[in-house]
Amino acid sequence: MDLFEILFWILTIGAISSALGVILSRNPINSVICLIATFFAISGHYVLLNAQFLAVVNIIVYAGAIMVLFLFVIMLMNLNADVEPQKSRLVQFAGIISGGILFLVILAALRDSKINGVLEKSSNSVGLIENLGKTLFQNYVLPFEISSVLFLSAMIGAMVIGKKEPSNDLPERSPNQN
């Protein structure tokens, strides 16, 4: 058991236990904190695979931006454990059965799959930023640019939907309120 393996197991146990915390905790804020911990553990795995760029982008984008917005929404809606809707037994059983079937399908698919070309741990430089940039901008430049246009259009679309339409039936503003 070398240092790599010890770190791997610590991170794996951390990731799985905090992921369980996300779905098992009743308080939404605790779930968000557990999810952040999960992202950190996964970033640790990326670092072990020598994909430092991926690790830090995972933290910036998911832990730093998306989770802050999640926390934001939960705080504003003031969700608490006691206002969580209680689902009926029927829905719970349906959830268990469909989840079990999905698990079975994934298990069956994974059993027959074969992994070709295992990544050499920590000796390759695929995940370093120079190689990643060269790959993205030489081999995959068209899909990369198209996906960025897609993101831009999604952003503009959200703005268009969120924009208030000017309506005429608003009560008249008082003069000191502009």
Next chain:
Amino acid sequence: MLLMQIDWLFLIEKIGLITIILLISLGIAAYATWGERKVAAVMQDRIGPARAGIFGLLQPLADGGKLFFKEEIIPQSASKIIFVLGPAMFMVTALMTSVIIPWGPSFEVGGRIISLQVADINIGILFIFGVVSLGVYGIMLGGWASNNKYSLLSSIRAASQSISYELAMGISLIALLLLTGTLSLHDIVEQQHGFWADGYFTWNFFKQPLGFFIFLVCAFAELNRAPFDLPECESELNMGFHLEYSSMKLGLYLFAEYINMFISSAVMATLFFGGYNYPGMDWVSAHAPQWLFVLSGVTAFFVKIIAFILFFMLIRWTLPRFRYDQLMKLGWKSLIPLALINMLITGGIALWLGK
């Protein structure tokens, strides 16, 4: 078997370096509180702290002692774990960035090159972004867990402010990266060697003046310092997110703010003002013993950092606070377009110079 794999000297060296950096950060943060009061006093024509020690120099110790012995109160309706987690996370994220800052030139002891940087990772600048974007959790969690309307409002303000200004900060740094061509802070500092080379200044400030200006304004906003201290706006929100905190938990919040200021000054000095480089360093390196050269580099770096801290204080006691809509307008409608234009111009110049 496992113990043989670890390079023990390396480990001891790094642990020693981390301890020293930690102590220096805490010391400078403590004396920044004293400095802030003195600067405020000078600007308002007062004396400032004068009772504890000569020039009030023992004032930070007195303040720390007072905070330690205060009664610790956790509100009845607060979420206990998160309430404690808030200040801890704020302090941890404040200290984390210091890991990648090169504090001085490398030197050789007994055939072993010792670098005054804890970790030279090749994604240095992105690491700073990651830590900065995590910094807001301390405020958000603390403010929410207090179960107080003022604290919640303040933490929401802090979060939206920091998300808005992160964008302009990131774009202003992309322009810098176009010129340096590397993300590693060690390489960026090495590129700014000396002061003058090939007919132009080497320091990035002279190559990216607009980028530095945008970065500086964003740093003010990220630090929640005046004129952008809306999250702890005492006239509207009663100090905001740390309203319910007492004793050393309050101390951690207040203290971490000064550590943040110290670290971001160090980042700015590293990225734009040459880090530990200073004019005439080649002459010193050729004529002085090695330890003196290293010491002079570290001193030059700390002089730059302290100059930035004083600048932060000067601004705080000069400018009034922004209104919230003005803050958002400045971030989204002025700084982001300005940063984008800066990036385009820099890209054009980099292409023209054939980098």
